[in-house]
Amino acid sequence: SSSxxxxxSTDAVYKCGLSDVSTGNEMSPKQVxxxxxxxxxxxxxxxxxKNGDTVSITCQSNxxxxxxxxxxxxxxxxxNTQVTAGAGDALPKITSAAAAxxxxxxxxxxxxxxxxxxxxxxxEYTLSGDNVVPPPNKLTxxxxxxxxxxxxxxxxxxxxxSGTGLTxxxxxxxxxxxxxxxxxxxxxxxxxxxxxxxxxxxxSLIGKLTITATADSDDGSYSCESTRDPVIIDSTSIDVYxxxxxxxxxxxxxxxxxxxxxxxxxxxxSSFTWKDNSxxxxxxxxxxxxYDADNKKQVVTLTNTPTADSSFKCQAKFANDEMTSExxxxxxxFTIAQTPAKNIIxxxxxETLTCTVSDNTGTVAY
Numbered sequence: 419s420s421s422x423x424x425x426x427s428t429d430a431v432y433k434c435g436l437s438d439v440s441t442g443n444e445m446s447p448k449q450v451x452x453x454x455x456x457x458x459x460x461x462x463x464x465x466x467x468k469n470g471d472t473v474s475i476t477c478q479s480n481x482x483x484x485x486x487x488x489x490x491x492x493x494x495x496x497x498n499t500q501v502t503a504g505a506g507d508a509l510p511k512i513t514s515a516a517a518a519x520x521x522x523x524x525x526x527x528x529x530x531x532x533x534x535x536x537x538x539x540x541x542e543y544t545l546s547g548d549n550v551v552p553p554p555n556k557l558t559x560x561x562x563x564x565x566x567x568x569x570x571x572x573x574x575x576x577x578x579x580s581g582t583g584l585t586x587x588x589x590x591x592x593x594x595x596x597x598x599x600x601x602x603x604x605x606x607x608x609x610x611x612x613x614x615x616x617x618x619x620x621x622s623l624i625g626k627l628t629i630t631a632t633a634d635s636d637d638g639s640y641s642c643e644s645t646r647d648p649v650i651i652d653s654t655s656i657d658v659y660x661x662x663x664x665x666x667x668x669x670x671x672x673x674x675x676x677x678x679x680x681x682x683x684x685x686x687x688s689s690f691t692w693k694d695n696s697x698x699x700x701x702x703x704x705x706x707x708x709y710d711a712d713n714k715k716q717v718v719t720l721t722n723t724p725t726a727d728s729s730f731k732c733q734a735k736f737a738n739d740e741m742t743s744e745x746x747x748x749x750x751x752f753t754i755a756q757t758p759a760k761n762i763i764x765x766x767x768x769e770t771l772t773c774t775v776s777d778n779t780g781t782v783a784y
Contacts, residue, residue, distance in 0.1 A: 427454040455480055455488075455555075458522060461539050461562025463621070465593055466531040467648055472509065475527045477541035477559055487549030492525045493542045496535075501527065529564070536566050565621055567592045569644055572654035578632045580660045580682070586627040588642035588652050594618070597645040598625035602638050632658045634682070657684045673723050674749055678732035681715040688735045690718040695729040724749050752776060 420434065435447030459478030466473055477492070492514045494501040503512045514525040523543075529535050538561035546554040571588035578584045590596050594616050600607040607627060614624040629636055641653040659682045680687065686709040692700040703721035710716060718732060731746040757772045 424452060427456070429453050455543075455545060455557070457541075457543065457557050457559050459524075460559040461541065463562060463593070464564050465567050466564070467567045467646075467650060469530075469532045471531045472528055473531055473564060475529070475539050475562055475564070477525045477527075477543075479523045479543050479557060480521070488545055488547040490523060491544045491546075493544070494525070494527045495540050495542065496537050501529075501539075531564075531566070533566065536564055538563055563621070565591060567596075567644070567646070567650060569642060569650045569652045571624075572640070572642060572652045575655045575657065575685075577657050577659060577685075578636075580633060580658050581631050584629045584632055584636075584656065586640060586642070586654065587624060589622050589624050590642075590644045590650075591620070591622045592644060592646060593621070595646075596623055598623060599643045599645060600625065600627045601641045601643065607640075629656075632656070634658055657682075659683045673721060676720045676722065676730060676732075676747055676749070677717060678719075678745060678747075679715055679717045680734055681713075683709070683714050683716055685709075687716050690716075690735070691733040692718075692720045693731050693733065700730065722749070724751055727751050 422432065422434070424430075424432075430452050431449060432452055433447050433449045436445040437443065438445060456479065457477065458480050459476060461475045461477060464473050464475060475494075477494075479490070492512070494510075494512060501510050501512070504510055509528055509530045511528040512525065513528075514523070516523050525541055525543075527539065527541070529539075540559045540561045542559070543557040544554050545557070568591045569588055572586060576584060576586070586600075588598065590598055596616075598613055600611050610628040610630070612626045612628070614626075616623050625642060627640065627642075636656055637658050639653060639655045641651050644650045659680055678690070687706070690704075690706050692704050694700050700720065700722075705719050705721075707717040707719070720730060720732075722728070722730070727748065727750055729746060729748045731744050733744040753776045755774050755776075757774070761769060763769045
């Protein structure tokens with residue numbers, strides 16, 4: 419007997435036979451047709467933008483019905499779970515058949531677009547029969563992805579202190595030709611717009627809009643839009659506000675009222691916190707006024723009786739409980755003394771009265 423190992427995956431006709439070594443004549447030659455069957459089309463990347471539509475995923479093999487002694491069975495898998503076809507025309511639907519010219523054998527999986535059906539899909543051809551080497555022979559495709567086009571990243575609203583910087587960022591999941599457009603209201607924004615390189619691993623593109631120093635003119639509604647049809651949109655709003663703290667100078671042992679105000683405010687504050695110079699929260703004497711919708715402001719006060727120079731800061735929090743700003747104030751405590759405190763002098767005589775103010779600022783008015 420004689421054996422031949424073939425490594426070239428090319429269809430070919432092979433003959434084997436016996437030869438008379440003395441004459442060179444072939445005796446009883448035998449012929450075999452060697453056909454390599456593989457997958458000529460594998461599932462690819464599919465995108466959809468709304469639930470309910472139907473998407474088709476295709477697998478194809480060069481197996482053809484003219485090959486004798488070979489049968490084929492096809493199965494589809496989502497991740498590692500086999501897809502069970504629905505009854506009748508119900509989805510998911512699997513259609514497998516030879517092409518009209520019998521040159522290929524195609525299988526099409528139809529699934530309904532939904533969040534639950536997002537994932538990796540692959541097909542598996544199982545070839546069996548007397549003429550299959552080795553039997554059974556499985557052909558498993560690479561995974562094709564079913565991905566829903568999305569755009570995310572923008573919160574409901576942004577509160578930002580006037581003069582500070584802000585970066586909006588959104589992520590679009592979609593094909594590599596997707597792009598991002600930023601708008602304020604209906605107007606396209608180009609200044610401060612950047613984007614990262616498209617990521618093949620996550621099938622996504624990240625876009626950014628940076629405002630280096632916010633101002634009143636930046637108030638408004640912003641949207642991040644994909645450029646594919648149909649357009650998908652994510653949006654947010656920016657509210658630029660201001661804080662001001664009123665400084666206070668107090669006489670030793672007397673009461674000071676510190677006022678901190680947030681203006682140009684389009685929504686009620688979540689909370690307001692006072693802290694002293696050791697960063698300890700101060701609750702005694704703190705009072706948060708009601709939101710003034712007409713004037714778009716909210717005021718907080720702190721009543722305190724310091725005995726020495728002290729500093730306090732007020733911190734504003736908004737609905738997302740994110741600390742957004744703080745303003746500081748220093749209370750300068752001074753003393754005042756008059757000498758003599760009391761004196762009796764005769765009419766016509768002269769007396770000098772001295773008033774002494776002590777503090778550490780060097781800026782005392784008399």
